[in-house]
């Protein structure tokens with residue numbers, strides 16, 4: 001399972017690259033807002049360039065900021081040209097429930113790599129996979145695309161077992177029907193317990209906020225064990 005860093009914080013991304021646990025980065029308008037990015041698209045572009053320089057060859061998801069399909073397509077074309085390996089995040093529907101699958105299919109047809117985001121259930125996930133697959137039909141080179149299932153948000157509404165089932169059943173469906181170029185990103189991870197639990201769903205990747213990764217490494221017993229070994233090592237002198 002790949003680990004993506006769910007953040008645009010440069011220092012945090014550098015830290016997890018140095019640990020060897022960063023297979024990509026995901027961002028969204030809220031992460032940029034929390035980081036104090038200003039200057040609209042220009043501000044986002046600059047931060048994306050900085051992140052992209054840290055992770056050559058690895059996927060970097062950048063989300064569109066419009067709900068209009070024509071504008072989404074325009075933004076996606078522009079953002080995907082910012083750097084190699086930019087992945088365009090597009091919500092599966094707009095805030096009124098209108099389908100964004102047409103824009104998604106169109107962009108895949110053009111060779112843009114997409115990450116269909118805010119996916120909350122199995123049906124949305126398989127419809128997104130079909131739109132991606134349909135967009136790829138006539139392409140000679142087939143890149144991998146992503147569907148982000150929001151495990152944390154599903155859990156908050158319907159419980160952790162339901163979130164687990166949505167991801168597990170989507171993975172089974174993708175495999176059974178041989179959707180080789182669609183990967184599930186387990187998203188909206190809240191804590192280390194989520195990391196352990198949702199890692200067993202079969203999702204291809206998990207995007208994790210930096211604080212949850214930091215906490216995932218910690219155990220009071222590990223720290224206590226090291227302290228004791230250090231103490232005893234001194235006694236050997």
Ligand code: G3P
Nearest residue numbers: 006026153187188189207
């Ligand atoms: O990839 C974005 C996603 O992980 C954000 O989730 O629920 O914390 O906004 P959430």
